[in-house]
Amino acid sequence: MRKEKEIEVVKLMIDVYCRGKHKHKKELCEECEELWQYAKARREKCPFGDEKTFCSNCKIHCYKPSMREKIAKVMRYSGPRMMFYHPVIAFKHVAETMKYKRKAKKEQKGVKVKNDKEKD
Template identity: 55%
Template sequence: MARKPDSAAVAAKREREKRMVSEMIELFCRKNHGCRADGLCPACAELEAYARARSEKCPFMEGKTFCSNCRVHCYKPEMRERIREVMRFSGPRMIFHHPVAAIRHVVETRAEQRRLRKGSLS
């Protein structure tokens, strides 16, 4: 089943998410695998391609904030564990590498958590 074309806002959100996951994987790879800015190790390159493909095909992009808040987990279990490891490592360090994006992430996460709590109380 083909995905319907994105609105400009959803397309921008999709690209922002793909860019952020790539930056987080790059940071993880550089600090844990010794890779330089000119490329990723094969395992991290595979994870990045997989994560970007999942974002590209996500039918819930318009309404979701982050994959961790999604009700449908489309990652294979192995890849899900690998991306969790990257997020646990890179997430706290993003404030030093991409402060605006990191602050935006915290604000959006908190807003989503409040929205989800209100929805469960109804």
Template identity: 40%
Template sequence: MSTEPTTSKRQARTLNVGPRIGREKTTVRIMIVKYCKGHGHLGAGHTKAKVEEQGVCVECGELLAYAWKRLEHCRFGENKTTCGRCPVHCYKPDRRSEIKTVMRYAGPRMIWSHPLTTLRHMLDGLTSRPS
């Protein structure tokens, strides 16, 4: 048996914590909170417990944590465009359909409640696609 340390085939990426990723995380959080509240996930009679820190139900909280993890490990880092324009699909297929549903619902509604965040997200989307 060898006692040599094994190396992973995947290189560990450093966490992305810059301002661009921060803006994207804020946008995703706003969208998920808007979706969760808009679909009555926190209303009376709903069986899901509330996640206090983010103000969303457990399912939406899990989606938010997953989205933030994907952003923190994004291969394009601060040079990324919006996820909708990205050439790499880093979400698992089931999570991808969930986030698309959230974005379809919350995106148009953000214009009224968070106009500056929406405008900034639209401008970030004009960034050329990374290759």
């Protein structure tokens, strides 16, 4: 996934979140703007460059804890809503995630993993 493209998707998700949760219509509120700038900066510095899956699927989790918490909230909130606002992008994300999970499963073949169930 191209860096620019993913950054765009993250922006859209923060937009949806801020609109719904903070009732900001045109611009992001201060808190969301900060999160967005942070997310953008992290992605710019990502060692995987364009050869990477979505950050949500990434093994590194380079966000600092407070920001990770925030972005996780945004994803939880906006994820299902993306299907409504931006169905094409949402579908791509789902497809990408499934592809990644299949691959991860293959890699884990034969290895028993505890707490395999996803927490939502």
